[in-house]
Each structure stands twice: as C-alpha cells, then as structure tokens.
Amino acid sequence: MKLRAAVIVCLAGILQAQSVPVQEFVLDNGMKLLMVPRKGSPNIAAGWIARVGSVDERPGITGISHLFEHMMFKGTRVIGTRDIREDLAISAEMDRVKAELRREEQELARRLRLGEIADVNDPKVRSPRHQQLLADMDRLARRARDLIVKDEFDRIYTAAGASSMNAATSEDFTIYFINVPSNKLELWYWMESDRLLNPVFREFYTERDVVHEERRRSRDSTPTGRYIEQFEAMFWKSSPYGWPVIGWPSDLEAITREDATSYYAVHYAPNNLAACLVGDFEPERAVTLAKKYFGRLSRSPQQPEPVRTIEMQQYGEQRMTAYAETNPEVHIRYHTVADGHKDEPALLVMAYLLNDRTGRLYKSLVLDQQVANSAFAGQNGMKYEGYFELRGVAKPGRTPEQVEQALYAEIEKLRNEPVSDRELQKVKNQLSASNFRRLQSDFFLMFQLLIAESNRGWRTLNTDPPLLQAVTAADVRRVAGRYFSPTNRNVLILYTKRPSVSSASGGSR
Amino acid sequence: MRAALALLICVRALAQDGSIPENPRELKFAPLAYTPPRAADFRHKLANGAVAYLVEDHDLPLINIGVLIRTGAFLDPPGKRGLAQLTGSQIRAGGTRTRPPAVFDEEAAFLAAGLGSGIGDLEGNASLNCLSKDIDAGLALFADMLRNPGFAEDRLKLARNQMLQAMERRNDSTESIEAREFQRLLRGAHFSAMPVTKATLEAITRDDLIDFHRRYYCPANFIFAVSGDFRIADMLARLEKAFRDWPNRTEPIPPVPKPDFIPKPGVYVVDKRDVNQGRVRMGHLGVMITNPDHLALSVMNGVLGGSGFTSRITSRVRSDEGLAYDAGSSFNHGNFYEGTFSVHFQSKNPAVAQAIAIVKEEIEKIRSAPVSEEELKTEVNYVIESFPRRFATAAARASQFASDEYIKLPADYWQRYRERIAALTPADIQRVARQYLHPDRMVTLVVGNLEAIRQGNPDRPQFPFPSDFVQIPLPDPLTMVYPN
Numbered sequence: 001m002k003l004r005a006a007v008i009v010c011l012a013g014i015l016q017a018q019s020v021p022v023q024e025f026v027l028d029n030g031m032k033l034l035m036v037p038r039k040g041s042p043n044i045a046a047g048w049i050a051r052v053g054s055v056d057e058r059p060g061i062t063g064i065s066h067l068f069e070h071m072m073f074k075g076t077r078v079i080g081t082r083d084i085r086e087d088l089a090i091s092a093e094m095d096r097v098k099a100e101l102r103r104e105e106q107e108l109a110r111r112l113r114l115g116e117i118a119d120v121n122d123p124k125v126r127s128p129r130h131q132q133l134l135a136d137m138d139r140l141a142r143r144a145r146d147l148i149v150k151d152e153f154d155r156i157y158t159a160a161g162a163s164s165m166n167a168a169t170s171e172d173f174t175i176y177f178i179n180v181p182s183n184k185l186e187l188w189y190w191m192e193s194d195r196l197l198n199p200v201f202r203e204f205y206t207e208r209d210v211v212h213e214e215r216r217r218s219r220d221s222t223p224t225g226r227y228i229e230q231f232e233a234m235f236w237k238s239s240p241y242g243w244p245v246i247g248w249p250s251d252l253e254a255i256t257r258e259d260a261t262s263y264y265a266v267h268y269a270p271n272n273l274a275a276c277l278v279g280d281f282e283p284e285r286a287v288t289l290a291k292k293y294f295g296r297l298s299r300s301p302q303q304p305e306p307v308r309t310i311e312m313q314q315y316g317e318q319r320m321t322a323y324a325e326t327n328p329e330v331h332i333r334y335h336t337v338a339d340g341h342k343d344e345p346a347l348l349v350m351a352y353l354l355n356d357r358t359g360r361l362y363k364s365l366v367l368d369q370q371v372a373n374s375a376f377a378g379q380n381g382m383k384y385e386g387y388f389e390l391r392g393v394a395k396p397g398r399t400p401e402q403v404e405q406a407l408y409a410e411i412e413k414l415r416n417e418p419v420s421d422r423e424l425q426k427v428k429n430q431l432s433a434s435n436f437r438r439l440q441s442d443f444f445l446m447f448q449l450l451i452a453e454s455n456r457g458w459r460t461l462n463t464d465p466p467l468l469q470a471v472t473a474a475d476v477r478r479v480a481g482r483y484f485s486p487t488n489r490n491v492l493i494l495y496t497k498r499p500s501v502s503s504a505s506g507g508s509r
Numbered sequence: 510m511r512a513a514l515a516l517l518i519c520v521r522a523l524a525q526d527g528s529i530p531e532n533p534r535e536l537k538f539a540p541l542a543y544t545p546p547r548a549a550d551f552r553h554k555l556a557n558g559a560v561a562y563l564v565e566d567h568d569l570p571l572i573n574i575g576v577l578i579r580t581g582a583f584l585d586p587p588g589k590r591g592l593a594q595l596t597g598s599q600i601r602a603g604g605t606r607t608r609p610p611a612v613f614d615e616e617a618a619f620l621a622a623g624l625g626s627g628i629g630d631l632e633g634n635a636s637l638n639c640l641s642k643d644i645d646a647g648l649a650l651f652a653d654m655l656r657n658p659g660f661a662e663d664r665l666k667l668a669r670n671q672m673l674q675a676m677e678r679r680n681d682s683t684e685s686i687e688a689r690e691f692q693r694l695l696r697g698a699h700f701s702a703m704p705v706t707k708a709t710l711e712a713i714t715r716d717d718l719i720d721f722h723r724r725y726y727c728p729a730n731f732i733f734a735v736s737g738d739f740r741i742a743d744m745l746a747r748l749e750k751a752f753r754d755w756p757n758r759t760e761p762i763p764p765v766p767k768p769d770f771i772p773k774p775g776v777y778v779v780d781k782r783d784v785n786q787g788r789v790r791m792g793h794l795g796v797m798i799t800n801p802d803h804l805a806l807s808v809m810n811g812v813l814g815g816s817g818f819t820s821r822i823t824s825r826v827r828s829d830e831g832l833a834y835d836a837g838s839s840f841n842h843g844n845f846y847e848g849t850f851s852v853h854f855q856s857k858n859p860a861v862a863q864a865i866a867i868v869k870e871e872i873e874k875i876r877s878a879p880v881s882e883e884e885l886k887t888e889v890n891y892v893i894e895s896f897p898r899r900f901a902t903a904a905a906r907a908s909q910f911a912s913d914e915y916i917k918l919p920a921d922y923w924q925r926y927r928e929r930i931a932a933l934t935p936a937d938i939q940r941v942a943r944q945y946l947h948p949d950r951m952v953t954l955v956v957g958n959l960e961a962i963r964q965g966n967p968d969r970p971q972f973p974f975p976s977d978f979v980q981i982p983l984p985d986p987l988t989m990v991y992p993n
Contacts (some may be wrong), residue, residue: 025607041901042541073818078532134968149827154818156533159887161541161894181894183538190533216786217834217855225682292529320592325681325783327674358611358618366667373671396674426619433621433640436569440902456629 014505019462020439022449025287029299030271033290034449034458036278038442045176045442046280047190049450051274052267054245055171055307059491061259063211066169068205068260072176073153073167076198080152081193090144095257097136102254104130118145141206141276148202151500157191160184164443171241172383173454179443182280189293192275196268196297202505204257214245223325224494228449230319231492235333239311239385248286268302274453278442296395311335311385318490323497327373330400331406331492332390336483339381340456343468343482346475347388353419354390354410354474361392365406373399385453388483400493414480431468543897545923553741557728558757562910563744564736564905570641573768573904577873577915577926578633580725583700583765588690591672591705592713596721597628598668600635603718606661613659622647624654630701631765631845632915633725641738643745652751655726660718664732669710676707679986683781683956686864687788694952695768695794695849707987715718729757732914734907765845772952776978780959787957791868792851793950798916799848804929807942809816812880812938813871814838814852819887821871822852825966832856832864840945844916850946858961865953865974872951875942879935891974893927 023035053065074080081087104127118123126134149155157165157178165178180188219225229244236242246252261452266272275294277286314335337343354361354377361375375392390411392403439445452461530536582593601624604610617624622639635655639647680686689704696702731752735744748801770792777859795955796803807815814822814837826836836854843849852872857862914920955978963974984991 028936040568041542042897043901067812150824151818155887158816158819159890159894159895160538161891162897163891163898179895179898181541183541183896184894186536187533187538190529195532204826206828206831210827210834213832213856214834216784216857220789221786221855222786223678292527296529296804325678327678349516356618357614365609367663368681371668373674381610393674395670396677422619426615428622429619436571436640440571463557 005170018210020449020458022458023283024458025290027270027290029296029297030269031294031297033287033294034276035283035286035451036193036276036442036445036449037281037283037299038279038419040280040313040451042182042280044180044182044185044188044277044281045177045446046180046185046192046275046277046279047175047446047450048174048192048273048275049454050172050268051172051272051454052244053170053172053366054247055336055382056267056304057240057243057247058289059243060251061249061255061263063245064251064259064263066241066245067211068263069167069169069174069176069209069430070211071201071204071260072199073151074204074207075149075153075200075204076194076276076317077119077200078194078198078410079156080149080202082147082149082199084200086201086239087144088149088340089203090140090147091202091257094140094144097133098205098256101106101130101133101137102256104133105253108159121367122239137205144202146261153191153195157187160187168311169245171245173451175447175450177443177446177457182342185277185281185286186289189289193293193296196294199264200255201260202359203258203338206361208252208255211246212249215249215252219244219246221358225320226493227320227324227372227492228331230322231333231490232280234318234320235490236385237314238309238310240307240309241311241382241385249349251279255346257401264299266302266304269302270294270297274450276446277403278449293490307384314488314490317486319493320491321493321495324494325497326494328394328400328496330392330394330404330407330493331494332404334483334488335385335488336379336388337381337386337423338384339386341381343479344386345464346471346479347483348379348429349424349427349468349471350414350479351377351379351388352430354422358426360410360413360421361390361407364410365392365403368394369406370395371402375403375407400495404491404493409509411484414476415484416477419476421473424471424476428469430469431465532551533607541897543895543898545926546906548913548922550909551907555728555733555744555745555752557752557755559728559731559733559748559752560911561735561745561748562907562914563732563739563741564735564903565739565741566905567738567917570738572637572639572641572644572647572739573735573907574637575734575908575911576635576655576909577732577734578628578635579730579762579915580628580633580721581631581765582628583630584721584725585703586717588709588911589717590709591722592705592717593633594705595630595665595668595672595713596709596718597626597633599665600658600659600726601626602653602668603661603664605653606657606659608653609659609662610661613654616646617650620646620650624651626654630733630844642657644739648747648751656752656755657724658722662715662721665715665718669713672705672710673707673789673987676710677986678704682982683779683784683786683788684919685920686779686983687790687954687956688780689789690777690956691790691792691851691952691954692830692919694954695772695775695792696768696771696935699770699975700766701768704989706989709890719837723858724758725762727756727757732744734902734904734909734911767846769984772950774950775950776953776955776975777977777981778962779954779956779981779983780958781956782958784957785857785954785961786809786855787858787962788853788855789861789865789953789955790853790863791951791953792849793947793952795840795848795850796890796945797847798842798844798918800842802941802945802974804926805937806840806842806945807874808885808888808892808930809880809938809942810838810840810850811891812884813875813942813967815840815889817889819884819891821875822854823837825867825871826854826856826864830863830867832860832867836864858958859964860969861955861957861962862965862974863957863969866972869948869951871950872946876939876946876948879939883933885933885935885938889930891929896927899923918936970990 025033111117162180264473322446330374371393390407449458452458553561626635637651692702703710833854833856838852841848878906982992
C-alpha cells in the first residue's frame with residue numbers, strides 16, 4: 001500500500017487553510033481516490049466522477065451521457081430485481097421489440113418528409129403492426145415491473161440515513177454524489193462499486209420519457225429556454241459543445257440499450273474515474289475499502305480518446321433575433337479560451353471587474369446611463385473550448401440594441417485604459433476571500449475536487465488562485481484587446497412577445 | 510433459491526473476516542452515537558435586549574453574523590403592499606446616513622465582505638460574512654446598515670423600476686403562475702396571497718421605508734446567529750459595543766393575521782397556449798407545528814411523496830409511468846398559522862389527466878390501508894440517521910437555534926425528536942392520513958395548454974380530463990385585476 005499524502009506544509013494558519021490538503025491514492029486499475037478527512041459532524045460527503053459528458057457524444061446519440069446518468073440509479077444484478085434471469089430475458093425481448101418499432105418510426109419519419117402525414121405521434125397513422133408492437137412493449141413493461149424492486153438503490157441508502165443523493169451531467173463530466181453518516185462508509189463502497197461493476201439498465205424506455213419531461217420542464221416550457229438552446233447551438237460551428245447536454249429529442253427517442261452498454265464499457269472503466277471523500281473518516285480505512293471494493297473493477301483496454309474536433313475560427317458576426325415572453329434583453333458571446341489557458345485568469349478577473357454592485361456594468365449601464373436594469377459578464381472555460389459572455393436586460397423604454405452598444409463600450413474602455421490599482425485590488429480581495437468561502441461546505445469541496453480532477457487535476461484548486469492574484473492591469477488590457485472583435489462575436493436579441501392566451505380569457509393588457 | 514440461501518449463510522460467516530457480502534443489507538455498522546447540541550449552552554442576552562447564539566469554529570478565518578428580525582410583510586399597511594420587501598432590500602442597497610450607497614458598497618466590496626438584508630412574509634433578516642481579520646470594519650458597516658440605513662432616493666427609484674419590470678413578466682412562466690394562483694386558491698384574501706401592484710408600489714414613499722424601519726428594527730426584536738473564527742467573550746463585547754445605546758421601542762408588534770378562508774374544492778385551469786408541459790399542484794390546508802401530529806404527518810408525507818424516489822407518488826408517476834421528471838408532495842406545518850398539504854408534478858399536456866388520476870389513487874390508498882413495515886422503517890430510519898445533518902456546521906447550529914427561538918419552539922424539541930419519530934407505527938400513519946388528508950377538499954390547479962390537456966393521450970383514453978373545471982383568466986400583471 002502506498003499512501004501518498006500530498007499535504008502542503010505552510011507557515012501561517014491562514015495560509016494553510018487556503019490550500020486544500022488532499023490525500024491521494026491510486027488503485028492498480030487506475031482509479032484515483034481523493035481524501036480530505038475533517039472532524040466535526042458525523043458525516044461524509046462522498047462522490048465520484050466519470051470523465052465523460054456530452055462533448056464526448058456524436059450525432060445520433062446526443063443526450064446519452066445524461067440518459068446514462070439516470071440509468072445508473074436503476075440497480076444492479078442484486079439490487080432492484082426479484083429475479084435477475086427473468087429480468088434480463090424481458091429486457092432482451094424489449095430491445096427486440098424496440099428495434100422493430102424503430103423501423104416503424106423510421107417509416108413514419110420518411111412519410112413525414114414526403115408530406116404524406118402531418119404528425120408522427122398521431123395514432124391514426126400507425127400500421128397495425130406498429131400498434132401491435134406498442135401493445136407488446138406495454139405488456140413487457142408490465143411484466144418487467146412485476147419483477148422490479150422499485151428504486152431499491154434509493155431505498156437502501158435512504159434507510160441508512162444517506163441524503164442528497166443525486167448526480168449531474170455536464171458537457172465535460174458526469175458526477176455522482178451523496179452524504180452518508182460516518183458509520184456507513186462501507187455501504188457507500190458497496191453500492192457504488194456494485195453499480196459500476198454490475199449495472200443493469202432496467203426501465204430503459206420509461207426513463208427516456210422522464211428525460212423528455214425533464215427537457216420540457218427546463219427548456220420547452222420556460223419563457224426563454226428554447227431560444228437560449230438554439231443560440232448555444234448557433235454559437236458553435238464544428239465543436240461538439242453545440243448540442244445540448246440533455247440531447248436532441250429525436251436522438252433521445254432513438255438511443256438503444258446497446259448504445260448505452262458500449263458507452264459504459266469505454267467511459268465508465270476505472271481508469272476514467274476518480275472518487276472523493278470529505279468528512280469524518282479514517283484515510284487508512286478508506287484506502288483499504290477502496291482496494292477491496294473499487295479494486296474489483298477492471299481497467300479498460302480501450303483508453304477513451306480526447307475530443308478530436310476543434311472549433312473552427314469564426315469569420316463573421318452571427319446574430320439571432322427572437323420574440324419571447326421575457327423582458328427585452330441581449331446576450332453576447334465571444335469565443336475565448338478553454339479551462340487552464342494562460343489567458344483565462346485575466347479573462348476571469350475581467351469578468352469580476354464588470355460584475356456585481358460595484359462592478360463596471362452596474363455602475364455604468366444601470367446607475368449612470370440607465371439603459372439596463374441588470375447586466376452580467378462571465379468567462380466560461382470548458383475542457384476543450386471556452387467563451388466570454390455579456391448579458392443585459394433593457395430598462396423599459398430602452399432597446400436591447402442600446403444595451404448591446406453600452407456593453408461594447410465597456411469592453412472598449414477595458415481595452416483602452418488600464419484599470420486602477422484599487423479596482424484591481426478590490427477584485428483580488430474578493431478572490432482571496434472566496435478561497436476560504438469555497439471550503440466551508442464538505443459537500444461543495446468534494447464537488448470542486450472532483451471537477452478539477454476530471455479536468456486538469458485536483459491540484460489546480462491550489463495552484464489556480466495564485467495565478468489570479470498575479471494578473472496585472474496590462475494583462476486585462478491585453479485580453480480585452482485580443483478576444484473581443486466583432487467577427488468573433490455572437491449576439492442574441494430577445495424582444496418581448498405578448499403572452500398567447502385563449503380568446504375566452506382575454507389578453508393580459 | 511435454496512442455493513442462494515446456502516450462499517448467503519456462508520457469506521454471513523465470511524463477512525466477519527472482510528470478504529464482500531452479496532447483499533449490502535448484510536453489512537454491519539457501528540451505531541451512530543449522536544447527541545444534538547442544546548441551544549441554551551450557546552445563548553446569550555445582550556444588554557440592549559437582543560438575544561445572540563454564538564458558536565465558535567476556527568477551521569477557517571471567517572465570521573458569519575446573521576440576524577433574525579421580528580417583522581414581516583404581514584405588517585404592510587393597507588394600500589402599501591410591498592413596503593416590507595422594499596424596506597428589506599433598501600436597508601442594504603440604499604447606503605447609510607453617513608455613507609452614500611456608492612461609498613458603502615465600495616467599502617464592503619474592498620473588504621470582500623458579504624452584507625445582506627431582506628424581509629419576507631414572516632421575518633426579516635440581515636447578514637454579514639467577512640474574514641475574521643476584518644471583523645472591526647465589517648461589523649462597523651453591518652451595524653451602520655442595520656441602524657442607520659440611508660434609503661437613498663435614487664436607489665429606491667431603481668428598485669421600484671426593477672420590481673415593476675419584473676411584475677410585467679408575471680404571466681410569462683407557468684411556474685410563477687402556478688405558485689401565485691395556488692396561493693390565491695388556498696388563502697383567499699389573506700395577506701400572504703396579496704400581490705404587490707403598480708398602484709401599491711407607487712404609493713410607497715421613502716418616508717414609509719424610514720418609518721417601517723424605525724418601528725421594527727431595534728435590539729429587542731433581534732436574534733443573532735453568530736458563528737466562525739472568534740472567541741465568545743470577545744465577540745460578545747463587540748456586539749455589545751456595535752449595537753449599544755440603541756433604544757428599544759415599547760409598542761408591541763401586532764400578531765401575524767391568521768387566514769380566515771375556506772378554499773373551494775375543484776379543478777382550476779390557467780390556459781397557456783405556448784407550452785408543451787402542464788404544471789399541476791393539488792392540495793388543501795394543513796396543520797400548525799403546535800399540532801402534536803405534525804411529526805407523524807411529516808413521516809406519512811415521506812411515504813406518500815416527500816422523500817424522493819422511495820415515496821409512492823414519485824415512484825408511480827415518474828419511474829413506473831415516465832409521466833414526469835419532478836413529482837412529489839409536501840405537508841408543511843405552519844409556524845404562525847396552518848400550513849398546507851400539496852402534491853406537485855409537471856407532465857406533457859396530454860398526460861396531465863392520467864397523472865392526476867394516479868395521485869388521487871395514491872392519496873386514497875394511504876388513507877385506506879396501513880403503510881408497510883418496510884416503508885415506515887425506511888422513512889423513520891432516514892429521519893433518525895440523517896438527523897445530525899441538521900446541526901452539521903457551526904453556522905447551521907447557530908441559525909437553527911435562532912430560528913427555533915423565533916418561532917418559540919419548545920426547548921426539548923430536538924432532544925425528543927428522534928424518539929418521537931421512532932415510536933410511530935403503521936396505525937399512526939394511517940390515522941393521520943385519514944384525519945388530515947381530505948380528497949373531498951382537494952383544490953387542483955393546472956397551468957398548461959388547455960386544448961392539449963383536454964384532448965388527453967389517445968393511447969390512454971381511460972383517463973379523461975374532468976369537464977367541470979373552472980378556468981382562471983390571466984390578470985393584468987400590473988393591477989392584478991382579473992377579467993370578468
């Protein structure tokens with residue numbers, strides 16, 4: 001056993017708290033375990049991350065990373081079923097029916113293209129065979145349901161007092177997390193290693209419907225969700241960041257269990273995973289249990305390949321205009337740099353200079369010019385690409401175009417005049433206080449460590465803050481001059497659409 | 510099956526010397542010994558009459574100071590709905606008597622101190638978070654903000670403007686329509702369902718804010734929750750000094766008005782053409798925390814729909830049928846007047862009727878049959894085993910003590926909490942389900958595309974949408990006058 005303690009020894013108490021003391025252990029299969037023992041409450045924030053997200057998908061299976069995240073709660077060969085053999089047999093039968101259904105759906109899609117039918121979901125356009133297959137699917141789903149021990153994965157954890165169990169999928173990673181009482185550490189190892197070792201993707205087809213509902217809830221049925229999704233798709237030309245994490249609905253409908261299985265084999269191998277514990281536990285025991293439980297996972301012979309496609313340079317400004325049930329607003333995005341790029345610290349400092357109550361946007365656009373009622377800026381560096389965004393909501397009587405021009409003027413100022421020492425110091429004071437605030441919650445710390453680990457390694461949590469403190473006024477001017485050209489930008493203008501209500505109930509005004 | 514049993518026995522034996530059991534239920538755990546902290550051990554009374562809970566924690570060089578203030582939007586004078594909310598936000602935004610807003614904000618930003626203030630329906634709050642090395646400057650700003658707010662006219666105008674702009678968007682998102690209309694259906698003309706309108710907002714003057722602050726902001730109305738990197742004696746001295754000579758007002762605060770409204774059961778629909786998902790909320794009035802059954806109700810609700818995937822409504826609407834991403838229920842006990850019971854979900858328009866039918870079935874089921882021992886055990890264990898989370902950090906402890914005092918929770922409440930939960934039986938759960946769940950009083954609100962909802966799912970014709978619904982029109986968002 002090689003326990004490598006990466007504690008950074010520091011002089012003063014204050015400095016010590018600022019860097020995160022992490023103990024790191026790497027299993028033979030390549031899985032990494034990060035540990036931050038902290039006494040206090042009898043609880044452990046526990047999680048693991050897979051270095052896979054929507055950026056690793058391809059057309060046809062968009063949304064699979066997220067759908068897969070849902071499937072990871074459906075149980076294993078032991079958890080979630082009364083009879084695993086029968087369960088698997090029904091699943092195989094469902095896959096066969098689904099494959100046939102896909103052919104029927106493809107035929108309907110063809111007829112839709114030719115204008116022969118108007119709606120693929122209208123039951124009247126289905127063939128008798130199609131109708132039969134749907135009935136078969138229903139029948140199989142009911143049989144499967146009789147074998148299922150409902151949400152047993154959740155039940156076991158819940159009865160053990162574990163809380164906040166959930167998972168999240170982003171463009172770059174998928175993260176699974178929970179709080180367990182400190183006496184239940186071994187339960188966490190058992191459950192998480194079992195779902196990595198023996199996952200069974202049951203309820204695959206009903207879960208897809210759940211994801212469709214999730215999509216309707218977060219995008220289609222909100223005032224601006226669908227427009228922002230299309231703006232994001234427009235922003236990226238070649239990069240796979242262009243499709244949404246939740247996937248295009250047509251792909252969601254078509255993804256098969258086989259797609260999910262082969263996806264799992266490559267991206268959920270231990271060499272593509274990292275785990276993290278923060279809270280009340282003994283590191284020696286955590287390592288012993290990691291070897292015992294996660295040690296059972298075998299390394300994949302197939303190393304996941306980094307994303308190949310690099311975003312093409314943009315040659316002309318792109319604009320999108322839409323009418324939504326919202327205040328008139330403008331979103332402006334520029335292609336900038338990925339997470340960890342040497343210009344990222346200066347871009348982040350630039351966003352800090354623009355934001356908040358004493359930031360330049362509020363002072364200038366909201367208080368002085370009174371052109372906007374709110375405004376925001378942010379640099380978002382993802383694993384392979386990044387962007388800088390500016391947003392503003394027009395004050396009544398002003399237009400989003402006026403806000404747009406006012407935002408450009410603030411970038412111009414940053415390009416032409418150096419920021420004062422005091423203004424820069426104010427931002428650095430905030431950044432340095434946030435280095436402590438981010439350590440207040442065990443759960444949040446576990447999150448940050450795992451996300452950093454899946455990008456450039458957890459140590460960046462300690463090595464990035466000094467880079468921000470080192471940013472100079474000249475650096476800010478340089479990046480403001482480098483990335484903000486008109487040909488590099490994308491603009492979304494949202495105008496207010498009157499709400500559409502039935503004539504019986506009258507208009508809103 | 511028999512083979513599996515033999516294997517199980519063998520595994521049980523092996524588990525002692527470190528092999529991996531086949532089922533996680535075979536794992537053995539040391540008991541989790543935990544005694545909740547007693548508020549009295551952390552309680553201090555300041556000379557000015559304020560109460561302060563102080564919890565030391567030296568892990569990080571940070572200090573958090575929170576204050577609960579006995580006030581709330583229930584104190585809005587007639588015709589000036591929105592006064593409490595504006596006062597709360599402007600205490601922070603409007604500078605102080607000696608520091609104009611820009612100066613105050615710059616000082617706070619340079620210190621990297623987080624300062625906040627707000628007033629909700631039933632309480633006011635203010636907070637400071639700063640580095641412990643900056644406590645002198647941070648506390649000076651905080652005390653100045655609380656005691657001498659400047660209510661600068663231009664910031665007030667801006668805030669009013671922002672609120673008006675937000676108001677205009679009241680009918681945009683189905684989520685906000687749902688929250689607003691459900692509250693109206695359950696509370697009628699109670700203050701908690703009264704909207705701010707353009708007229709009430711414009712009737713509010715700077716003098717009103719000054720007066721509202723003067724009436725309710727004084728030490729006797731404060732409960733401090735302080736945590737972080739300090740020594741108790743030192744912090745007490747600082748608080749005494751920062752808020753000294755602040756005279757208390759003797760005028761008593763009027764009690765929170767109790768709702769005097771009986772909701773009219775039925776199905777209500779707000780038609781929103783543009784959305785492909787209907788938002789549904791169904792429920793009725795509930796109980797107060799003083800009702801001895803509130804813990805049994807909370808466990809009953811956990812089994813019914815309040816405990817995520819292990820609860821019945823989530824399991825049936827979401828995982829069985831795939832009809833919703835978010836489906837569940839809550840049985841909130843009120844601290845000042847009776848709370849509400851409600852079920853919520855969002856489903857594609859054509860599936861709304863089917864999901865409503867499932868929810869009704871589950872409510873009927875939990876009333877007519879006892880929950881299983883296993884379901885009860887899962888819920889009870891969860892509540893007991895996750896109990897320490899409530900006091901997980903110094904900040905959580907301090908603010909728990911403060912809010913317990915604010916609502917006058919009995920001193921032994923948390924000490925007895927787990928034993929009261931552990932004593933619950935399936936019969937108790939069924940009794941409270943029968944006594945407090947009222948299918949005949951159910952108010953069902955649907956916000957979505959009415960035409961698609963009424964058409965329903967052609968593949969599930971057995972679930973028609975009720976025909977005797979009441980349609981609620983969208984009001985004018987600035988006057989909140991509803992057509993006819």
